[in-house]
Structure formats: structure tokens, C-alpha cells
Amino acid sequence: MDRHYDVIVAGGGNGGLVAAATTAKAGLKTLLVEKHNIPGGSASSFRRGRFEFEPSLHELCSVGTKEKPKEVYKIFDELGVNIDWRYEYNTFRAIVTGENGFDVKLRAGVENFCDDMEKAVPGCRESVKNFFDLAKKDAAALEYIYKMKGKPNPLTMVFKHADFMRTACHSVEDVEIALGMPEKARDILNTYWCYLGIPTDDLNAMHYISMVSSYVEDGAAMPYKRSHELSLGLEKAITDNGGEVWYNSEVSEFLYDNGRCVGVALTDGTKLYAKEVISNIIPHNVYSMSDNKNVPERELKLANARNFGITFVTIYLGLDCTKEELGIEDYTVFKSTYANPREQYNHRHDKPVGAYYVVNCLNEVIPDCSPEGTCMLFFTIPLYGNELPEDLTAENYKRYKNDVAKRYIEDYEKVMGIDISSHVEEIAVATPVTFARFLGTPDGEIYGYDNRNWDNVVMRANYEKTDFSVPGLTYCGGHASRGDGYSSAYITGEAAGKAVVRKLKGGN
Amino acid sequence: MAKSHIKSLNFADFLKAGEKRENIIAKAPAKPVPPTSSYRANRIASALHPERQSLIVSKIDEIADGVKSIHLVGNVKKGTEKVAYFSAGQYLVLFLDINGAKITRPYSISSSPKQALDGEYVLTIKRVNGGLASNFILDTFEVGTEVEASAPEGEFTYEPLRDAKNVVALAGGSGITPFLSLAKAIENGDEDCSLTLIYGARTEKEILFKDTFDRIADTCNKVNVIYVLSDERNDKYENGFITADLISKYAPEGDYSVFICGPQAMYDFVDKELAKLNLRKKFIRHETFGEYRNPQKDADYPYGGISEVKITAIIRDEKYEITASTNDTILNSLEKNGIAVPSRCRSGVCGWCHSKLVDGTVYIPKSVDGRRLADYDYGYIHPCCSFPLSDVTLIASVSK
Numbered sequence: 037m038d039r040h041y042d043v044i045v046a047g048g049g050n051g052g053l054v055a056a057a058t059t060a061k062a063g064l065k066t067l068l069v070e071k072h073n074i075p076g077g078s079a080s081s082f083r084r085g086r087f088e089f090e091p092s093l094h095e096l097c098s099v100g101t102k103e104k105p106k107e108v109y110k111i112f113d114e115l116g117v118n119i120d121w122r123y124e125y126n127t128f129r130a131i132v133t134g135e136n137g138f139d140v141k142l143r144a145g146v147e148n149f150c151d152d153m154e155k156a157v158p159g160c161r162e163s164v165k166n167f168f169d170l171a172k173k174d175a176a177a178l179e180y181i182y183k184m185k186g187k188p189n190p191l192t193m194v195f196k197h198a199d200f201m202r203t204a205c206h207s208v209e210d211v212e213i214a215l216g217m218p219e220k221a222r223d224i225l226n227t228y229w230c231y232l233g234i235p236t237d238d239l240n241a242m243h244y245i246s247m248v249s250s251y252v253e254d255g256a257a258m259p260y261k262r263s264h265e266l267s268l269g270l271e272k273a274i275t276d277n278g279g280e281v282w283y284n285s286e287v288s289e290f291l292y293d294n295g296r297c298v299g300v301a302l303t304d305g306t307k308l309y310a311k312e313v314i315s316n317i318i319p320h321n322v323y324s325m326s327d328n329k330n331v332p333e334r335e336l337k338l339a340n341a342r343n344f345g346i347t348f349v350t351i352y353l354g355l356d357c358t359k360e361e362l363g364i365e366d367y368t369v370f371k372s373t374y375a376n377p378r379e380q381y382n383h384r385h386d387k388p389v390g391a392y393y394v395v396n397c398l399n400e401v402i403p404d405c406s407p408e409g410t411c412m413l414f415f416t417i418p419l420y421g422n423e424l425p426e427d428l429t430a431e432n433y434k435r436y437k438n439d440v441a442k443r444y445i446e447d448y449e450k451v452m453g454i455d456i457s458s459h460v461e462e463i464a465v466a467t468p469v470t471f472a473r474f475l476g477t478p479d480g481e482i483y484g485y486d487n488r489n490w491d492n493v494v495m496r497a498n499y500e501k502t503d504f505s506v507p508g509l510t511y512c513g514g515h516a517s518r519g520d521g522y523s524s525a526y527i528t529g530e531a532a533g534k535a536v537v538r539k540l541k542g543g544n
Numbered sequence: 545m546a547k548s549h550i551k552s553l554n555f556a557d558f559l560k561a562g563e564k565r566e567n568i569i570a571k572a573p574a575k576p577v578p579p580t581s582s583y584r585a586n587r588i589a590s591a592l593h594p595e596r597q598s599l600i601v602s603k604i605d606e607i608a609d610g611v612k613s614i615h616l617v618g619n620v621k622k623g624t625e626k627v628a629y630f631s632a633g634q635y636l637v638l639f640l641d642i643n644g645a646k647i648t649r650p651y652s653i654s655s656s657p658k659q660a661l662d663g664e665y666v667l668t669i670k671r672v673n674g675g676l677a678s679n680f681i682l683d684t685f686e687v688g689t690e691v692e693a694s695a696p697e698g699e700f701t702y703e704p705l706r707d708a709k710n711v712v713a714l715a716g717g718s719g720i721t722p723f724l725s726l727a728k729a730i731e732n733g734d735e736d737c738s739l740t741l742i743y744g745a746r747t748e749k750e751i752l753f754k755d756t757f758d759r760i761a762d763t764c765n766k767v768n769v770i771y772v773l774s775d776e777r778n779d780k781y782e783n784g785f786i787t788a789d790l791i792s793k794y795a796p797e798g799d800y801s802v803f804i805c806g807p808q809a810m811y812d813f814v815d816k817e818l819a820k821l822n823l824r825k826k827f828i829r830h831e832t833f834g835e836y837r838n839p840q841k842d843a844d845y846p847y848g849g850i851s852e853v854k855i856t857a858i859i860r861d862e863k864y865e866i867t868a869s870t871n872d873t874i875l876n877s878l879e880k881n882g883i884a885v886p887s888r889c890r891s892g893v894c895g896w897c898h899s900k901l902v903d904g905t906v907y908i909p910k911s912v913d914g915r916r917l918a919d920y921d922y923g924y925i926h927p928c929c930s931f932p933l934s935d936v937t938l939i940a941s942v943s944k
Contacts, residue, residue, distance in 0.1 A: 472583070
């Protein structure tokens with residue numbers, strides 16, 4: 037039996053869930069199909085013994101509070117989803133062990149952050165403050181561009197928003213150097229590069245400034261019951277508004293009629309048709325599931341010009357001691373051997389450990405996220421999906437995972453002077469293979485396409501209609517115009533949903 | 545003081561950025577993208593975790609009265625050229641159609657991981673009195689029988705970064721199967737731990753794989769086996785039950801991890817004994833095999849006097865209505881009525897059967913409630929360990 041809908045959303049990750057909830061809420065007959073048996077993609081949770089682990093979220097930016105809601109808060113609020121947000125008001129602690137090393141901890145709030153930076157690097161305060169001022173200028177410019185429906189007056193741009201134009205076409209490092217920021221201050225401030233996956237000498241300044249500002253201004257937020265809370269909440273918003281969600285329903289083909297995307301087929305042969313299709317599936321996968329004649333040449337060229345974003349090996353530990361017993365006092369610790377992001381990136385494969393990794397302790401923000409007398413640690417190690425060892429096989433995979441985990445745990449024990457190993461009650465290690473399994477993304481990518489400056493978010497937004505021109509098909513998620521990250525996926529999900537609502541129902 | 549020179553950056557570059565991007569895109573080839581299955585991470589993922597494995601019975605060994613070892617190889621004609629590798633202690637789920645009932649059953653793999661590389665799994669299955677699946681398999685499986693199976697699943701595995709180097713395995717009855725695999729894996733050098741196996745059986749005759757265990761223990765100094773007979777006095781063996789004293793007697797010096805697999809009655813007994821040893825929680829691992837039965841015996845069961853209820857299951861846009869016993873899990877009742885829903889562990893843990901309860905109430909025994917925290921807020925249940933207390937409606941997923 038063929039089924040017909042107003043909207044089919046392919047893939048129930050962060051973007052797909054918000055897109056489907058948005059179209060369902062607007063009264064459109066919406067079906068979301070998801071390959072896994074629970075919603076969220078990376079935004080989920082898993083249990084081992086008495087622990088429930090957060091698989092991917094480090095910290096969500098752009099949330100804000102009920103009194104001062106930001107984009108993400110507003111999206112959930114508008115969809116009627118209540119989340120028990122918990123907040124972290126330290127941005128991070130960065131420990132660099134090598135030459136010119138440092139160990140600094142920075143509080144959220146622009147003034148606090150600038151004070152802490154000044155303490156770490158005397159004389160840098162003004163340049164750091166100016167960095168955050170650029171965020172305000174950028175926001176004002178983006179608001180103007182949005183108001184002008186993407187067609188701003190060039191003269192207004194030049195006379196009123198020249199600084200935006202500067203940050204929007206230069207790298208983070210270029211802008212910081214122009215601001216007169218000392219090298220050490222740049223290295224500290226650029227610790228967050230990994231959240232966007234590209235070192236700051238090739239990362240768009242506007243993008244990075246906006247992300248860092250969002251963490252620093254509002255603090256970071258986390259759902260009390262892991263990301264599974266976010267995803268189940270969004271799923272409820274879909275079904276409460278008359279939408280349907282099908283799990284264990286993997287798309288195997290995108291269906292076209294005269295070049296228009298008209299639906300999807302599932303692996304079991306079920307064909308589903310819709311007036312509009314929203315894809316939370318990465319374009320690469322959509323193309324490989326489409327008859328080649330329906331893929332515009334430019335889209336193929338764009339796909340081939342891009343690389344997949346960075347992905348990770350992650351280690352999840354349930355420990356049978358408290359964080360106090362271990363002496364852990366930080367939610368997020370970035371540990372590096374080198375101070376400079378490019379060096380951290382280049383030396384990501386050093387042995388015994390790569391030059392850069394992140395360790396989170398969720399109990400710092402949510403003390404009762406694990407049973408009394410226990411705590412959880414979460415290691416994140418960047419690498420590209422195609423950088424798994426050449427000789428990796430199904431047979432030696434478990435040994436590989438344990439070998440990586442052992443090296444990083446031991447390194448962190450040494451750096452912090454603590455004993456983790458003897459307290460491991462539960463352990464799970466995920467790699468790009470794990471993400472390939474659960475998300476179905478090519479080489480286990482989780483960040484979409486990499487955010488190199490030539491393909492930065494400003495360009496992606498400007499060229500969205502050229503980049504993706506198939507009628508009836510709209511993209512959302514980490515591979516879409518805002519780049520990776522939970523907040524970006526939610527925002528593109530909402531944008532895709534609203535765009536489809538406009539197409540089908542008219543209006544603004 | 546550092547001075548801001550932001551104005552030193554050229555803003556006009558912004559106007560050229562689009563053109564630069566277009567040039568990069570224009571230079572890229574318009575060739576089709578490779579299929580997702582061709583990427584290495586995806587290839588390894590599907591080798592380890594195929595959606596399904598089509599298997600075929602290659603050999604059946606009669607192990608003891610009412611116990612058979614079923615050898616399974618890949619059914620190449622149905623697309624399974626290589627069976628998936630696994631870790632000792634994992635299980636396969638068999639998908640069975642028994643007179644219209646669509647049921648699944650998890651069985652520990654008793655063969656070694658190495659045998660999987662050679663293309664074979666062995667499942668050792670014991671006839672359970674009145675057991676739907678075990679009787680069906682033992683009575684109808686023959687060489688050439690085709691059966692669908694899951695990928696290897698389960699967490700009852702030796703984890704070197706978590707467990708002590710020395711494993712003390714407590715096995716009861718047919719709970720021996722995962723430890724046969726582990727003993728072989730140690731013998732083959734695929735797992736690096738020592739194993740002290742304390743194996744409880746009623747009588748000497750009921751000890752399974754004795755020859756194999758004795759041979760491994762003789763030749764591999766990392767494996768040691770102690771047999772304990774409960775219903776027969778025999779000076780060659782330990783007699784009685786697996787008590788704290790017995791465990792202490794054979795446990796190695798220093799830390800050891802206890803792995804337990806056996807019937808529910810054994811867990812109840814052994815857990816009390818282990819409590820006396822004051823082991824850290826991390827050193828005690830249970831295989832959670834098996835269905836929860838007789839919920840009404842539980843102290844917190846809210847007995848309502850009803851024995852029959854209506855279950856409405858919504859799967860995609862189909863609606864099924866069945867009558868069910870309050871003594872059966874929702875999963876069991878659906879399967880008995882020929883309604884295939886997802887499941888793997890059937891013990892409340894793995895979450896494959898994750899379904900939304902939209903109406904009615906259920907009883908979920910606390911000891912097997914493996915749900916995620918947010919599931920409680922949004923009405924999600926695991927039907928494999930949920931017993932209906934009233935008419936219920938749930939949204940389930942299609943089987944996978």
C-alpha cells in the first residue's frame with residue numbers, strides 16, 4: 037500500500053525531530069521515519085548496569101533560561117516541550133602540558149571570562165572584550181540581513197556592518213591577531229575549536245565568535261535525563277500534533293517524479309509519498325539512494341568538493357567512587373600537549389595519546405546523574421572516520437577500542453594525579469564504527485561536512501538555494517547550513533520545517 | 545595595552561568569498577558519490593552488526609538427554625556469506641515461526657569466537673518442560689533447516705579495562721554455554737584472563753561438555769574447572785550448592801570478577817552467598833537471561849483480580865487487538881498472536897522492544913526494569929518485561 041503525506045521527514049536526529057514537530061504543529065500531515073528504534077540519532081542515551089550514559093552532548097549553547105530564552109529554549113518552548121535544563125557556569129578548564137603549557141579555568145559571563153583571561157594573560161583583556169563585542173555586531177548584521185530576506189543593501193552593509201563582513205570572511209586567528217590578542221590568549225580562547233572540528237586558522241571567525249559568545253554569555257545547558265529527554269520530548273511534540281513517527285524504518289531510496297523529490301522507499305519495500313520531503317540524512321547518503329539522473333550536477337560537485345567533518349572516539353566510564361573522592365572539580369577539561377589549535381589538530385594521532393582530548397564529568401553539573409557513591413566520565417578524542425587504523429577488522433576491533441581507551445585513561449590519570457582504572461565499573465567505547473552503525477553516516481561522521489573557511493556557514497546560508505536545488509527536498513541537521521552541533525541542528529530543523537510550511541500553506 | 549586593529553582586515557574579501565567557493569565547487573568532479581556501505585567504518589560496522597544473519601543448520605550433536613548443540617553456518621543463498629564475529633558470552637537471537645506464532649529467543653553462543661571466523665556458530669539448547677521454542681527447535685531442526693538470526697548481542701563479556709584479571713564463573717545447568725565459549729577463547733588466546741569455573745549440576749550425568757572442559761583445564765593453565773553436584777554424593781566432585789565458602793575455597797588470591805549464568809533459583813541463592821563475601825559491585829556480573837515469570841508472586845504486584853485483558857498494538861498505521869493473560873508479558877502475548885515486534889534480550893535490559901504505552905497500566909518488576917530515565921516521563925516501556933494490569937494500548941515498532 038502506498039501512503040501519502042504532506043511531509044515526510046527522513047531521519048529522526050535533532051534536526052529531523054524539530055522539523056517534523058514544526059510541520060505537524062502547523063497542521064500538516066507529517067510522518068517521520070527513523071532507522072533506529074529510538075529517536076535522536078546522537079541525542080540519546082544508553083544504559084550499562086546502573087549507569088545511564090550521555091552518548092554525545094558536551095554542552096548545549098544558545099539555550100538561555102525561561103527569563104532570558106535563547107534560540108534553543110524558544111524552539112522547545114514553541115513546540116510545547118518542557119525540558120529540565122541544568123546549567124554549567126564555567127566554560128572550561130584547559131590544561132596544556134607541553135611547551136608554554138598552562139592550566140586555566142574560565143568562568144562564564146563575559147566580564148568573568150575577560151577577568152579570568154586577563155589573569156592568565158595579563159594585558160589581553162581589551163582584545164578579548166573586543167572579540168565578544170564583535171559577536172554583538174555580527175548579531176546585529178545578521179538580523180538586518182534576515183530582515184532584508186537575505187538581500188541586504190550593499191551600502192548599508194559597508195557603512196554599518198563592515199566588521200561583520202570582516203569576521204565573515206576571515207579566519208578566527210586573523211581576526212584575533214587584528215584585535216591585537218596575544219598568542220597565549222588566542223590559544224586559550226581557541227580551545228573550543230574542536231566543537232566545530234576545524235583549527236582556528238581555517239575556521240570562520242563569525243561562526244566561532246558566535247558559538248563562543250553563546251557559551252560565555254549564557255553558560256551551557258544540559259538536560260537532566262540525558263539527551264534522551266530532549267528527543268522523547270520532541271517526539272511527543274510530533275505525535276501530540278497528529279504527526280506519526282515510525283522507528284526501525286530505514287530509508288533505502290529517495291523517489292522522484294520529473295526531477296521533483298516525491299517520497300521515500302523503506303528497506304522493506306514500503307513506498308511513502310509526500311508533497312515535501314525533509315532530509316535529516318546527509319546529502320551524500322541521499323545521493324547514493326537516488327537515481328543519479330535526479331541529482332543535479334552542481335550538488336554532486338559540491339559533495340565531491342567537501343570532506344566529512346571530524347568525528348570521535350568516545351569513552352564512557354561508570355566509576356564506583358565519587359568525583360569528590362577522585363578530586364574532580366570540573367565539568368569540562370580540555371587536555372592538550374600543544375597550546376596551538378593547529379598543532380593540536382596535526383598531532384591528533386600521536387602516541388600514546390593524541391595532542392588533544394576532552395574529559396567531562398556530568399556529575400559536576402548533575403550530581404545525581406549516577407547512583408550514590410559513583411560518578412561518570414566521558415572522554416572525547418577527535419579523528420576523522422577515514423583515519424581508523426588501516427588494519428582494523430571486525431576481529432581486532434574490540435582490542436583496538438580497549439587499547440585506545442587504556443592509553444587515554446592512563447594519560448588522564450597521570451595528568452590529574454588520580455586513579456581511574458581501578459574504579460571502572462562500566463565501560464563502553466564508541467568509535468566511528470559505532471556511529472556508522474547507529475547513525476548510518478558515511479565513515480561514521482557526526483559533524484556533517486567540515487567547516488573549512490571556504491565552505492563556512494555564512495557561505496552555506498547564502499548559497500543554500502543553489503547548493504540544494506531539488507524541488508520538494510529540504511535538508512536539516514549537522515550537514516546543513518549551520519554546521520554541526522545540537523543547537524545548529526535544532527535551528528536548521530526549525531528553519532526547514534518553517535520553509536516547508538510556507539511552501540505548503542503560504543504566508544511568512 | 546593591546547590595540548584593536550580590526551579595521552586592518554579587508555571587508556571587501558567578503559564580496560569575493562562566494563566566487564572563491566564557486567570556483568572550488570566548479571573544479572570538483574561531478575562523479576557519483578560512493579555507496580555508504582563502501583566506507584571502511586560502515587563496512588566494519590555491518591560485519592560486526594549485520595541487521596540479520598541468514599543461517600542454516602550444518603550439524604546437530606546430541607550432547608545429553610534433551611540437550612543438543614546446533615551448528616549454524618551462513619546461508620550464502622540468502623546473502624550471509626560470513627557470520628559476524630563476536631565476544632565470548634554474547635548471544636544470538638533466533639527468529640522462529642511456530643505455527644503462526646512469531647517468536648524470538650536469545651541463546652548464548654557456546655562455540656568460540658575463532659569458530660565464527662571459520663564460519664560457524666554453535667548454540668547448545670536444552671529442552672525446557674513446556675518450552676515453546678526449545679521443544680520446537682529440538683524436535684524440528686535438522687541439517688539443512690534455515691533460520692534467521694540477529695547479530696551477536698549482549699554485554700556478558702570479559703572486559704579487560706573493567707574486570708579483574710581472574711574470572712570466577714558460576715554456572716548452573718545450561719547456564720554453562722557462555723563459559724564454554726569463554727574457556728575456548730582463553731585457550732585460543734583471544735581473551736586474556738584466567739578462568740575458575742565453578743559449575744553446578746544436579747548429577748554427574750547432567751554435567752555438559754565435561755570432556756571438553758577437562759581437556760581445556762588439562763592443557764591450558766589459565767582455565768580451572770570445579771564441578772559441584774547438588775543431588776548426588778560423589779567424592780570426585782564438590783557436593784551441595786555454590787556457597788560463599790566454596791567460592792572462597794577456589795577463588796584466586798587478590799581481586800576477582802564473578803560472572804554468573806544459570807536459572808533464576810540459582811541467582812537467588814548465589815546472590816545471598818556473594819553478599820557474604822563483600823565484593824565490590826563492579827566485580828559481580830550477571831547474565832540476565834530469561835523471561836520474568838509469575839509476576840503475581842512479587843510483593844509489590846498490584847493484584848487486581850483480572851486474569852484476561854485486551855491489548856491493542858499500533859504498529860505503523862496498522863492496529864492489532866488481542867486478548868492476553870495478565871500472567872504473560874506483553875511481548876509474549878503479541879508474539880503468540882503472530883504479531884512480530886522487535887526484541888532481543890527478553891530480559892528488560894537491551895531496550896530493543898522500547899514501545900510507548902498510550903493507555904492502560906502495566907506491572908514492571910523492579911529487578912528487570914532496564915528503562916532509561918526519560919522513558920518514565922514519556923510512557924515508554926519494555927514489553928518484554930511488562931505485564932498488563934488492565935486493557936492496554938501501545939505503539940510498537942516493526943520487527944527488525
